[in-house]
Amino acid sequence: MLIKDPVCGMPLDQSTTQFTANFLSKQYYFDSEYCMNSFIEGTKIAYFSMEIGINSAMPTYSGGLGVLAGDVIRSSADLRIPLVALTLLSKKGYLKQKLTPDGWQMEYPEEWDPSKFMKLLPETATVKISGRDVRIGVWVYEQDSLTGGTIPVLFLTTDVEGNTQEDREITDFLYGGDEKYRLKQEIVLGIGGLRILEALKINVKKYHMNEGHSSLLTLELLKNNDLNPDKVKNRCVFTTHTPVAAAFDKFSYDLLSEVLETEVPEKNLKEYGGSDKLNMTLLALNLSKYTNGVTEAHMEYSRKLFPGYHIQEITNGVHSYTWTCSHFRKLFDKCIPRWANEPELLVRVDTVPDEDLWEAHMKAKQDLLDFVQTSSGLQMDTNALTLGFARRATEYKRAAMIFSDIEKLKEVNSQGKIQFIFAGKAHPKDEQGKNLIKEIYEFKDQLKGEIEIVYLENYNMEMAGKLTSGVDVWLNTPMPPMEASGTSGMKAAHNGVINFSVLDGWWIEGCVEGLTGWAIGPSPDQVISDEQRRKREITDLYNKLEYILIPKFYQERDSWIGLMRNSIGKVAYYFNTHRMMRRYATDAYL
Ligand SMILES: *Cc1c(COP(=O)(O)O)cnc(C)c1O
Secondary structure, three states, X not given: OEEEOOOOOOEEEOOOOOEEEEEOOEEEEEOOHHHHHHHHOOOEEEEEEOOOOOOOOOOOOOOHXXXXXXXXXXXXXXXXXXXXXXXXXXXXXXXXXXXXXOOOEEEEOOOOOHHHOOEEEEEEEEEEEOOEEEEEEEEEEEEEOOOOOEEEEEEEEOOOOOOOHXXXXXXXXXXXXXXXXXXXXXXXXXXXXXXXXXXXXOOEEEEEEEOHHHOOHHHHHHHHOOOOHHHHHOOEEEEOOOOOHHHOOEEEHHHHHHHEOOOOOHHHHHHHHOOOEEEXXXXXXXXXXXXXXXOHHHHHHHHHHXXXXXXXXXXXXXXXXXXXXXXXXXXXXXXXXXXXXOHHHHHHHHHOOHHHHHHHHHHHHHHHHHHHHHHHOOOOOOOOEXXXXXXXXOHHHOHHXXXXXXXXXXXXXXXXXXXXXXXXXXXXOOHHHHHHHHHHHHHHHHOOOOOEEEEEOOOOHHHHHHHHHHOOEEEEOOOOOOOOOOOHHHHHHHOOOEEEEEOOOOXXXXXXXXXXXXXXXXXXXXXXXXXXXXXXXHHHHHHHHHHHHHHHHHHOHXXXXXXHHHHHHHHHOOOEHHHHHHHHHHHHHO
């Protein structure tokens, strides 16, 4: 069988190569001794994330953070970056969402069978939690690329023989339970993860913490390095993902001493993690040599939150191939060969004829509307301007903003038909998020027969792919500066879907008004009261829809297709994880 060397990518014949080795219970083949040694013994980046969205059928993610982690892994496999990823098994998932007829969210566990997707490794590690030894098992998922690259993703589980029932449940629910449950999960991920890497004899160059959930790994590193912080810093990379100080995980030292046994003295803990509570963001920040925010605006905001710290930025992206629908893949394959592993080439989208772009878009739109029909029974109009809004249902995302003035919205609709597709889950404890869904349901009923609105149940990656490729416009109305980055609009751009968004997170860098899409509300550096800002946002929302989007969509189709083209050639070509991972490699890993 013809395969490729996972290090250099050279094609080789599996039956004749003399260089072969077993790694994480799998046989690998190489074209030279150098590649073999570098793969088995070479140093790797250990990428830690509480959630990873690697496969839509594995519910081990809740939103953007996990999907980004999945895209990091997919791009690393394509680029053959030596990386190994770690996360929790989340055996019962995040939540399965069902909506009652009036839009109230009901949650169910989303149990899944890991053995359908991966292998259980024989190695285990042990951590002490609440005075008990807890054994950690590890499943390995292989993310393989056509380039020969392969990234092992390690899923940690405490559902292991010998553990008490309570301890077996630690890795059940992503973001489930109370504070103590979260702390236990973070011990398993950070400290357990590090020990699993040791048990697997993986030689680690850098520990990359994707958000602060894994920062307890720094304590284990301190312990292993005679409490020398510089030695730890040299090995750690930290990416912060939220601009909201209240969202940082913090644990009281009382809880900590009850649950965690550490050889790091409390004096040092408080020095690195904060004097009143252990702040996981601060801990990671104090013990990482390289820290970054996920957009330029987020970097600036993080610098304000943590004055004196050296915080850099690497703007997020999405995995181009994954988030480009089949119709556009076909088109790009024909007109822009090599685009999938070199997304910068999308800058050559001008070689694609207008008719072909429109045809691919209409096929994707039909796929989505067929999906809406089967899942909700609603028949939407293929020719109507269709706006999509799907993301976690939480207050700052302001999903209901488009309904701020119903009379105005009806007036807009009379100028050209519009329709809306919504989706998104609320965290079980987020009452406001759940109320938002209910509110959208009320508007949906109120506007029935006039403006078609659908709220799709159980948003996940597969649905995100359909939505971000099948609508005409991707709407986003977060409350600045809460959206550190956002990534769904980048998925939309890969499919020629046009962004219409508040200037927050990535869109500050992506938006060239009227060329790559449109902004909602004023520029973020404009000094303006919150109330005035909101007013401007609502005015823009309705006015641009009525006077720019609708006329362009219905009467100036060529000009509309020009913007679709720019979404691909001026947005997607940059906002992808291939560019992002090359940045991490040069700035953070080397
Ligand atoms: C891409 C994605 C997200 C992130 O969307 P944002 O608009 O950036 O918040 C969330 N959930 C799923 C399932 C996704 O695929």
